[in-house]
Amino acid sequence: SSSSEDDDPKLLFPDLPPLFTGHPDVHLRNGVMKAQQMSADHVPDAERAFFVADLGQIYRQHQRWVKCLPDIQPFYAIKCNPDPYVLRLLAALGAGFDCASNGEINQVLSLGGVDPSRIIFANPCKATSFIRNAGKVGVDLMTFDNMDELYKISRAHPGAKLVVRILADDSKSLCAFNIKFGAALEVVPSLLAKARDLRLDVVGVSFHVGSGCYDPSVYTDAIMRARAVFDMAREVGYELNLLDVGGGFEDSSFERAASFLSEAIDQYFPDRHGIRVIAEPGRFYVSKAFSLAANIIARRVPPTEVASEKPVADHPMVMYYINDGVYGAFNCILFDHQVVHPYVLSLNGSFHVPSSEPLQTSSVWGPTCDSIDCVCPSTQLPGALQVGDWLGFHNMGAYTICAASQFNGFEVSNVIYTTGSVGVSKEVWGALASFAAEGHRL
Numbered sequence: 001s002s003s004s005e006d007d008d009p010k011l012l013f014p015d016l017p018p019l020f021t022g023h024p025d026v027h028l029r030n031g032v033m034k035a036q037q038m039s040a041d042h043v044p045d046a047e048r049a050f051f052v053a054d055l056g057q058i059y060r061q062h063q064r065w066v067k068c069l070p071d072i073q074p075f076y077a078i079k080c081n082p083d084p085y086v087l088r089l090l091a092a093l094g095a096g097f098d099c100a101s102n103g104e105i106n107q108v109l110s111l112g113g114v115d116p117s118r119i120i121f122a123n124p125c126k127a128t129s130f131i132r133n134a135g136k137v138g139v140d141l142m143t144f145d146n147m148d149e150l151y152k153i154s155r156a157h158p159g160a161k162l163v164v165r166i167l168a169d170d171s172k173s174l175c176a177f178n179i180k181f182g183a184a185l186e187v188v189p190s191l192l193a194k195a196r197d198l199r200l201d202v203v204g205v206s207f208h209v210g211s212g213c214y215d216p217s218v219y220t221d222a223i224m225r226a227r228a229v230f231d232m233a234r235e236v237g238y239e240l241n242l243l244d245v246g247g248g249f250e251d252s253s254f255e256r257a258a259s260f261l262s263e264a265i266d267q268y269f270p271d272r273h274g275i276r277v278i279a280e281p282g283r284f285y286v287s288k289a290f291s292l293a294a295n296i297i298a299r300r301v302p303p304t305e306v307a308s309e310k311p312v313a314d315h316p317m318v319m320y321y322i323n324d325g326v327y328g329a330f331n332c333i334l335f336d337h338q339v340v341h342p343y344v345l346s347l348n349g350s351f352h353v354p355s356s357e358p359l360q361t362s363s364v365w366g367p368t369c370d371s372i373d374c375v376c377p378s379t380q381l382p383g384a385l386q387v388g389d390w391l392g393f394h395n396m397g398a399y400t401i402c403a404a405s406q407f408n409g410f411e412v413s414n415v416i417y418t419t420g421s422v423g424v425s426k427e428v429w430g431a432l433a434s435f436a437a438e439g440h441r442l
């Protein structure tokens with residue numbers, strides 16, 4: 001069944017929070033206005049930070065994927081952002097899922113409507129009980145990169161379909177993985193021979209060029225290595241039929257990555273009849289889809305501006321304290337090597353921010369009592385910003401909420417959902433509604 005933007009979300013999806021339509025900026029403002037009102041009414045925690053998630057953006061990224069890589073099925077890496085709406089939309093659009101744990105597998109299966117064959121357990125080093133559980137729930141496809149993993153799999157899930165994860169050049173990425181995962185090509189023949197001895201079913205090869213890959217030419221070398229493994233496998237008696245090109249896709253270089261990949265696959269797998277190609281994108285799908293609004297809960301002005309205080313020579317900047325920090329959404333600064341850029345959502349209580357407003361060198365800090373909790377060590381912000389004003393942050397969808405803690409008792413920021421501005425909101429509604437119509441829980 002199809003749906004229109006006028007359908008009442010509450011009727012369609014009664015057990016979920018409202019799903020709005022409209023541009024995310026509108027919802028950032030609405031959220032701020034509501035918080036300001038609640039604050040005026042003395043509602044506790046009224047100024048709580050919040051995300052706005054644009055599901056239309058996820059939909060557009062999927063369209064981009066299908067256009068550029070029509071023959072590569074995306075298995076969304078849910079570690080990147082396991083938001084329930086994101087998962088439901090991607091499930092409705094036919095994506096598969098890359099899971100790293102029992103918890104992630106259970107989360108995907110509990111959506112309903114996702115067959116276990118649409119999951120790859122893409123963690124090469126798994127607890128034996130997790131392997132056993134995967135077998136029990138019907139998840140067969142899983143990666144390995146070492147001998148012990150083969151013994152564990154042969155005991156816990158001998159019918160698994162195995163994918164050998166190999167090393168790839170990760171030197172052109174924000175987050176490198178080789179130090180922890182991936183088999184060198186020299187050890188692959190012995191791994192495959194052991195798998196053969198154990199009567200295990202090896203079906204494919206995977207790699208990961210590192211997360212946040214800024215030079216997509218590395219995919220070419222990785223595909224060449226994967227080709228070498230297909231040939232090694234044949235020597236041992238395996239006819240591989242799965243090529244998993246991993247994640248690493250960046251929004252800004254996606255089209256270039258896609259063309260490097262497509263060309264390399266054409267070059268190294270010219271006759272790929274019967275070979276299925278999948279990928280494990282995470283960041284690409286969600287990074288731009290989430291924005292965060294955070295409230296300035298405290299401010300420390302340069303002492304020279306406060307007559308009663310003595311100047312402190314090494315504190316020349318205005319310091320703003322906001323209500324989300326590196327122990328929360330901004331953990332991406334520590335774990336994901338991100339640099340974030342605030343923009344002004346409200347100034348002196350108003351959404352009108354004159355472009356002539358004088359700027360001051362400022363720093364932005366999170367709310368906890370730890371001094372590592374610095375969101376922005378130096379940035380230019382209007383000097384007129386007050387306690388109670390709001391800062392916005394774009395590109396907050398990848399590796400943010402998923403690793404946020406509640407250190408010092410600060411809750412993880414809520415999410416407000418929109419299907420985005422006019423253009424694809426009908427399609428987003430349609431996909432979600434058809435998922436619901438098939439009897440799956442939204």
Ligand code: PLP
Binds near residue numbers: 079122123211247281
């Ligand atoms: N696949 C695996 C095995 C990963 O470890 C990761 C990220 O950690 C991903 C996929 C997703 O990577 P990205 O978000 O760079 O696309």
